[in-house]
Amino acid sequence: MDRLQGKVAVITGGADGIGNAIANGMAHEGAHVFIGDISDKKGEAFARSLRDEGLKADFVHCDVAEDGDIRNLIETAIDKGGRLDILVNNAAIAIGGFPIHDMTDEQWTRLMTVNLTSVFRGCKYALPQMIEQGGGAIINMASAQGHVGLDGWTAYAGAKGAVMSMTRQMAVEFGPRNIRVNSISPGTINTPMNEKVIADLGDHVARAWVKMHPIGRIGEPREIAEAAIYLASDAAGFTTGIDLRVDGGLTAAPRYVPDLV
Ligand SMILES: NC(=O)c1ccc[n+]([C@@H]2O[C@H](COP(=O)([O-])OP(=O)(O)OC[C@H]3O[C@@H](n4cnc5c(N)ncnc54)[C@H](O)[C@@H]3O)[C@@H](O)[C@H]2O)c1
Secondary structure, three states: OOOOOOOEEEEEOOOOHHHHHHHHHHHHOOOEEEEEEOOHHHHHHHHHHHHHOOOOEEEEEOOOOOHHHHHHHHHHHHHHHOOOOEEEEOOOOOOOOOOHHHOOHHHHHHHHHHHHHHHHHHHHHHHHHHHHHOOEEEEEEOOHHHOOOOOOOHHHHHHHHHHHHHHHHHHHHHHHHOEEEEEEEEOOEOOHHHHHHHHHHOHHHHHHHHHHOOOOOOEOHHHHHHHHHHHHOHHHOOOOOOEEEEOOOHHHOOOOOOOOO
16 A cells, blocks of 8 residues: 555546546555646546545646646646656547548547657656656556557557657666656556447447457456556566556457357
8 A cells, every 4th residue: 555655646637547547546555646637627526535535636737738738737746746756648539440541630630649749748847857856657558559450540559659669768768867667558448438439439349349358358447557556666666668568368369259269
């Protein structure tokens, strides 16, 4: 319960889904969490509920498509928390489920701004503080989709592939500064993002998702939170530049057919 005692963490997209589970888990491990999100009501209520439990949590409005919002989120954490130990670049959107040649320039730009440029900006504002204080841990949310193909998700996969590549690069560049940079690639997780995909594309997608995971189910947000807590903690002090797949075996068997053997 004290794996992150005394640490200050910023989590983007922390009002709901995976980011919510990460912020919740990190707060329960002793971190002061700064939750950034566009969903102000949910984010405020969530931070309040953590404080009601006696934990340290603040909500800061942050649209990760806006450079100034990311800067403000990180500056607020440094001002109020006194330092910055953990940055979780988690917020992202799912635009896909159709062929890449049907994607508009506007959709492409929106996806890249929210899912990729946000990671650059988060790191840009966090790194100077981490360098100054002598260390830190950055966790970027990638995806199984950055490892294997699935019809209709070329742009999303492209952004996640770039996130993993940037992760490795920064791990090398900032390792000597004691800043560890890792990514997590979730399989399909039970979150509002996927509820929306199912609502848009149909129930058959949900059934296919279950079959795609050798473990026989989709994952829960707290299972990704556990990985994030580990990577943020001192227990992972020698771990940098990796992508941790938490995917129920999805990428171990990209074309898994449950009844084949
Ligand atoms: N759910 C999955 O199956 C899955 C699988 C692989 C990777 N991921 C990745 O995990 C991360 C979290 O996904 P999720 O499923 O929890 O998503 P979600 O849509 O369920 O929740 C995302 C959260 O981010 C917030 N958000 C959306 N746009 C934002 C913006 N512009 N600025 C700030 N906050 C914003 C939302 O309000 C919400 O609170 C994403 O990076 C996603 O790509 C998810």
